[in-house]
Amino acid sequence: MSETPLLQMTDVHVRLSGSHILQGVDLGVRRGGVTALLGRNGAGKTTTVKAILGLVPSTGVVEFTGEDGRTERLSGRRTHEIVRRGIGYAPEDREVFAGLTVAENLTLAERRDSAHHQDRVFELFPELKQRSKQLAGTLSGGQQQMVAIARLLLNDNQLLLIDEPTKGLAPLLVAEVADVLARAAEEVTILLVEQNLTVVQRMAHDAVVVDQGRVAWTGSAAALLADTERTRELLGVASSGGAHAVGELASPPGTEPPGGMRRASAGEAGA
């Protein structure tokens, strides 16, 4: 694994509608596996992802060091140029085309400047091959998320930015999406915004916690999740075993969250 991070953000600020949303974000995403981007509701996670993609105006530096070893500044570039560098984005609301079939959704996602890996995608997600003629709008939430992630793997991407893929899904579907993410993570580096700490525990090797527009903590995901006090302090969350979402359990500072969070071992959370 290379020492240079795949993605590096330095002193990134975002101001929107007169509010100072990101206040000097510094973070690195190392090559390979999953880095989790965590934080309470409204902390600035989605804005961080959008700043990487040039979807919101920002100041500061975002650098990307691709497989070719070339470090390029993404800040100041237009979104289509950033995406072309090999960065895929699955937004929070999935945005599959409900009236199109699975196969049509995939075809539509093929970037002209990239090789296409339809066979590999169907190998990773045989369910999609079986359902290739089904309208995407009739798929379950978990299957729609699978389409959203498969679209990103279709092209030659080096980094996937995936925003809350398990949001609003029933526990069984959360597990399904976690499987999909695990398969995707074998292919490509993922920066994952995720409120469900069980999913984080399963997939992420690194974690970055954003709080009030700044990075409040960065390090091993396993170490963070093993530190009940710190997790409570940073995320306002506690859990007692199954799947838990930061958002669901988030409590205002100073209030006692329910239960005690399950401790993760380094092995459990390894990518």
Ligand SMILES: Nc1ncnc2c1ncn2[C@@H]1O[C@H](COP(=O)(O)OP(=O)(O)OP(=O)(O)O)[C@@H](O)[C@H]1O
């Ligand atoms: N276009 C905008 N104009 C003004 N404020 C905004 C805008 N977009 C986001 N914000 C504010 O910026 C803050 C960070 O929002 P962001 O969506 O990045 O948080 P988040 O950590 O992803 O939250 P969640 O977990 O709830 O999705 C919030 O207080 C939000 O209300």
